Amino acid sequence: MLLDTIKKELAAVALSTEEEVSAEDLAATETPETVERAEGEAPAEAPEGKEEEKPRPPIMETDYRAKGFHLDVQVAPDKVVEAAKILYKENFFIEAVTGVDWLKEEEFEVVYDYNNMAELCRVVVRTRVPRSTPQLPTISEVYAGANWHERETHDFFGIEFMGHPDLSPLLLPEDADFHPLLKDYTP
Amino acid sequence: MNPIPEVLRLVIYLTCLILFAALNAAYLVWVERKGAGHIQRRIGPKEVGPFGLLQPLADGIKLMTKQLFLPAGVDPVLFKVAPILLLVPAVMSFVTIPFSETLVARDINLGLLMIFAFASVNVLGVLIGGWASNNKYAVISAARAVSQNVAYEIPMLITVITMVMVTQTMNLNEIVMQQPNIFKWYVFRFTASPLMPVAFLIFFICSLAETNRAPFDLAEAESELIAGAYTEYPGMGFGVFFMGEYANIVIGCAVTTILFLGGWQCPFGLAPGWWWFLAKLYLLIWTVVWIRWTYPRVQFYALLNLSWKVLIPISLVNLLLTGAMIKVF
Amino acid sequence: MSEFALSQTQETFVMNLGPQHPATHGVLRVKLTMDGEYVVRAEPVLGYIHRMHEKMGENRTWAKFLPNTGRMDYLHALAYNHGHVMAVERAAGIEVPERAEYLRVITTELNRISSHLLWFGAFVLDLGGFTPLLYAFDDREQILDLLEGVTGSRLTYCYYRFGGVYNDVEDDFLVGTKAFISRLRSRLPMYHGLVTKNIILIKRLKDIGPIPPDMVTRYGATGPVARGSGFNFDLRKNEPYSVYPEFDFDIPVYTECDSMARYMVRMDEMEQSMRIIEQAIDKLPEGPVKAKKVPKTLKPPAGDYYCAVEAARGSFGVRIVSDGTNTPYRLKLRSPTYSNLSLFEEASEGMLLADALALMGSLDLVIPEIDR
Amino acid sequence: MSGYFTELFTGTKSLAIGLGITIKAFFQPVVTLQYPYETLEMKPRFRGHIQLTQDEETGESKCIVCGMCQKACPTGCITVAGKKPEGSKKKALTRYILNFTTCSLCGQCVESCKPNAIEFSKDYNLASFDKNDFIFDLLKRLKEKS
Missing domain, CATH: 1.20.5 (Single alpha-helices involved in coiled-coils or other helix-helix interfaces)
Structure with a gap:
C-alpha cells in the first residue's frame, strides 16, 4: 500500500527523537494541542490530562476520519527538500504550503500538504523554524508549483525560503513590508 | 442631350453615395445589434425610438460630441489621416456600382478593376491607424490586418480573373446584364464551370476576410486585442473607422451580388431595378451578420491555412477548369 | 505551435494583459514578454483583489466566517460553503443528518452546473463567439432561480450551516430541478452542435495548450485541468465525502492534455452532475435538516484538521488549526485555481497570443478565488 | 489527401x-425580461435586508432585545438598544439600526432570533447616491408601515 511505502521512505528524513535533539527541537515535536492562545477568552477548554501525554512521534499515521489526513511527518528544516524528492518520486503532488505562527513558542511551523492522484493518501510534512531567523530551503526546484505557495507564505509570515527564485510579494502590494498573518501584527 | 451637366450630376451622385454609405453604416449597426439580439434571444436596442430605430442617431450624436483628443505619443498627422484612408476608398468604390441599369454614378469599362484597386488601399487605413496609435495592441492588430489582407487578396483575385474570363468584360453593368434570370446567374452557370457555386463561396469568404468581419475579425479581436487598431481612437475618429468598415462590407456584398447574383436583375426576369439589387445586397449583409453571431474567431494560422491550403488551390482549379471549358465549348 | 524557436537576439517587448482586459475575466494582470505575436514569457501578477480571508477567519468565530466562503469562488460558492462547513464539522465532531447531506449534494451540484455553464460561455467568448455565452446564461439563470428559491440569494450563497443546512427545501424546488434537468438535457446537443463540433473551435483547441501529466503533478493542478491530462482524480470518488458514495456517476477523463480535453471534461461533467442530482432527488430521505446537538459557541478540540471538497475548478481544501477556542487559530484556504494558474507561465511559453488566451480560458480562472 | x-x-x-x-x-x-417595465415577484425566501416583524395583536415589534442578532452578525452591522419601561418586566425595543453597507445577507441574525422578530424583506430596488441612505432605522420603518 502506498501509505506504508511512503511511511517507510519518509522515516529516513523524519525528525529523529533519539539523536541530535536539542531543547528547541523537543519543543518542536511537542503536540500543538498543549498550546493555548495567549489571550483566549475561554482557556479552560483543553483538558488537563493532556499534558501528561507523550511527545508526538515524528512520523505517525493519523486517524483519517477525524483529522482528514493519513500521515503526519515532522522533519528538520533542512530536510524538506529531501522529503519533497521522496514524495515526488512516488508521484505525489503538492496541494499547498502554508505557515502557522506559534507566537508563544517563538516558532513558525511550515506545513506542506501532499496528496496522491492515484490513491488517496494525504501526507502532511511539517517543520519548525525559529521566529527570529525564519529560514528554510525552497522546494520549488522539486515542485515548481510550490513557487507561488512559498511566495504566499513569505508574504504572510515573512518566512524566507532560501534559493527561491523570486520572493517579491505576490498577493500583497508590491511595496508591502508587513506580514499580516503574524499573530503580533496590527495594521 | 443630357439636361444636367456631367459635373453637377457627379456631385449629386457623390453626395448621395456618401449619404448612402453613412446611412448604411448607421443602420447596419442597428441591424447588427437587433440581429444579434434576436439570435441571442433578447431584443437588442429598443429604448430610443420605435424598435430602437433612432439608436444610430443617438450613437452618432454621442460620437460626434465626444472630445477628439490625441493620446500621448501618437503620430498626430497619421493618426488623423488613418480613418479617412479607410473611408474614402470605400466611398469611391461606390462610384462604379450599378444600382440599376441607369442609376450608376460613373459607368466605366474597368469598374471591376477599380473596385479592387481601391479595396487594396483600405487596408492602409488600418495599418496606419494601428501604427500611429503608439499602442502595442494596435500595432499587433495592424500587422494582422495586413497579412490577412494580403493572404486573401490572392484567392479573391483568382476568382475575379475566372469571372472576367467568363464574362469577358470588366464593366459591372454589362456583367449584370448577362444574368437576366436565376438560371443565368453566374452562381448557377454550370456551363461556364461546374465549380461556380464554390467560386461564389470563395469570393464571399474572401470578402469577409478582406473586410475584417467575423469569423476573420482578427484585427479587432476584442478578447485578445481590446479593439485592435481602433483602441486609441476617441469619438468620431472611431466613428469614421466604423463607417469605413461598414461601407466596406456593403461594397463586398454589392460586388458579390453583381458578379454572382445578377445585380439589379429580377430572379424571374420581371421588373428589374434597384429594389432587386438592394434586396439581394441586404440579404447578403444579413448573412454576414448572421455568420458573425454564430462562429468563434479563427486562429491566425488557421486563417492562413484556409487561404493557402483550401481557397487558393480550389480557386486555381476553378480557373483552369473554366479556361478548359471556354476552350472546349 | 511550439515549434517556433525563440532567438536570443530578437527584440522583445513587454505587454500588459490586464488588470483590465476582456480575456482575464476579472482583475488579473499578466505581464507578457512578446516576440511579435509569440509569448516569450507570461508572468501572472496577482493580488488585485486580495482580501486576506485567512486573517479575517482568525478574527471571527467559526460560524461568522460562513459568509466569507461564498465570496471567494463566486461561481461555485456552495462548494466553498461545503468545504468550510465540513472541515469544522470534522473538527468539532458534528454529525450531519442524511437529508441535509442530500440537500447539500443537490444544491452544490446544481451550482457546479451553473459554474460550468458560465465558464462555457465565457470560454467561447474568449475565442470570439458571443452567442453561446447568452444561451448558457439563459440556462444558468434557471439554476439561479432554483437556488434563489432555496437559499434566498443568487450568487454568494450562505446556505450550509454546521450540522446541516439553513432550511429545508420545498417540493416545488425538487420539481423545478427535475424540469430543469430535462431542459438542460435537451439543450446540451444544441451546445455541441453550435460549439463543440464547430470546425473553427476544434481547430482552435485541438493540440493547443498542452499540459503534460508531469506538469500537473509538479504544479499540483487539480480538477478539470488534471482530468484533461489523463488523471482520474476527483475527490468525489477518490476521497468520498458527504453522500457521494451513494450515487452512480462517472468521472470524465481525457488523455489528450490539450485545451479541447479540458473543454470536454467540463461539458461531460455537467451531464454527470445531472445524473447525481436525479439520483439524489429520487433517494432524498425524510428527516431533519439540521443536527440537534450543535453547540451555540463552537469550540473544536485543539489540533489541526484538513478537509477538501471537489469544487468546479479543482480541489478546495481547508486546513484548520484550532486551539480549542471559539475562533480558529489558523485557517488556511487552498484554492484550486491558484495552483492551476501557476502553471500558466510554463505552459504558455512560445505560444501565439491567441492560443495563450485559449489556454488561459481553459484553466477557468475565477480571480477572487485566486487572490482570496 | x-x-x-x-x-x-x-x-x-x-x-x-x-x-x-x-x-x-x-x-x-x-x-429576457424587460426589467423596468416588467418585474418578477421575489421568491418567498429571497433575502433582502432584514426588517422587524409585527406582532399581530399589538402592532408592535416582537423584539425582546436579547441582542442575539447583534452577536451573531459577522460584520457587526446591527445595533440594538432597548430599555425597560416603567412597571414592565420585559425590555422594549427603542432602537434597531441596520448598517446595510456592510451586511452580507448571510441570514445568521434571522436564524438566531428566537421570537422571530426579524425577517428578510423583499426590497431590492435600493440604489442610492448617498451612503447614509443604507443605514436603516428598522424601528422607524416598522412604525411607518403600520
Missing part, C-alpha cells in the same frame, strides 16, 4: 449546423 476532403466536408457541415441553430433561435421568442 482523402483526409483533406473529409475535413473540408465535415467542417463545412459543422458550420452549416451552427448557422441552422442560430437562425432557429432568431425566430424563437426572446427570453
